[in-house]
Amino acid sequence: MNNVETPPKEFGFSDAELEAFRKNGYAGPFTLYDHEEMNEITKKLRYSLLDRTNSVYEFNEDITEINDRANYDRHLDVPFLEKHVKQPMIVDKLTDVLGENVLCWRSEWFPKYPGDKGTAWHQVDTFEFSSGEPQLLWPQKEDFGGTITVWTALTDATVETACMKFMPGTHEELFYDESKGVEYNPDKIHDGFFGYDYQNLQKDSGWVPDESKAQSIEMKAGQFILFWSTLMHASHPHLGKTNDLRLGYAARYVPDIVDVYPGNPKELTEFGSTVSLEKYRTVAVAGENRNPNNKT
Secondary structure (H helix, E strand, O other), rough: OOOOOOOOOOOOOOOOHHHHHHHHOOEEEEEEHHHOOOOHHHHHHHHHHHHOOOOOOOOOOOOOOHHHHHOOOOOHOOOHHHHHHHOHHHHHHHHHHHHHOEEEEEEEEEEEOOOOOOOEOOOOOOOOOOOOOOOOEOOOOOOOOEEEEEEOOOOOOOOOOOOOEHHHHHOOOOOOOHOOOOOOHHHHOOOOOEEEEEEHHEOOOOOOHHHHEEEOOEOOOOOEEEEEEOOEEEEEOOOOOOOOOOOEEEEEEEOOOOOOOOOOEEEEOOOOOOEEEEOOOOEEEOOOOHHHHOOO
């Protein structure tokens, strides 16, 4: 049987870019959409997000919209987002790091309104901090963990309007312990990370991150950046000098060898609500899902 040669990737990392990604834990920004095009797409997209008719999670009227899981995993019902998470410019880079079989297991949109406080420094490995149970399980856990996040700017993001910032090279050492758990506080939904205080997860409560090492990542609407969730990351506050909403969209990816929602629970509790996972599924954006533990 003849071997079929894999066609070259059009948008893969260069050797230098891949080396830098492995060293720093992030890469980008890369321009995916034309700036003006993205601005028009975002206007329409915000209306699409308000239509929850086919969303995976039921809408709870008692939960503030910004924090509602009904607006999570919208790549499963919004056509633009379904196409976005599979964009070749994104997927080619992901397969350079994760291999040929890659799953999108979650997506989230992150608004920052004028006056919102910044998100505190944090690292995320298993995502159990909010649910009490690991949401990701890598084989050989001592060597692997986390997820690659692709964060796309749906609007311009500057230091004044709450752009992200990273601590380069911190993705291979965890300064936070998610198993400690944090309580959701709905009264602080605009503080830090939507009602959660990541500082409570620090292994050393007296430890203070060295801000002099931080790299602020300003982005134009239509650009994206890739980073390991275990990389220390945060965001600036929205200083409110303009009335512009800062809106970002995060899609999260793992290789298919990772168990997503291990044990296939029927529901998930986080962000102050419990939702059914009956309609949930992972999406193969490259190759296939060979893992019978993952719902597709």
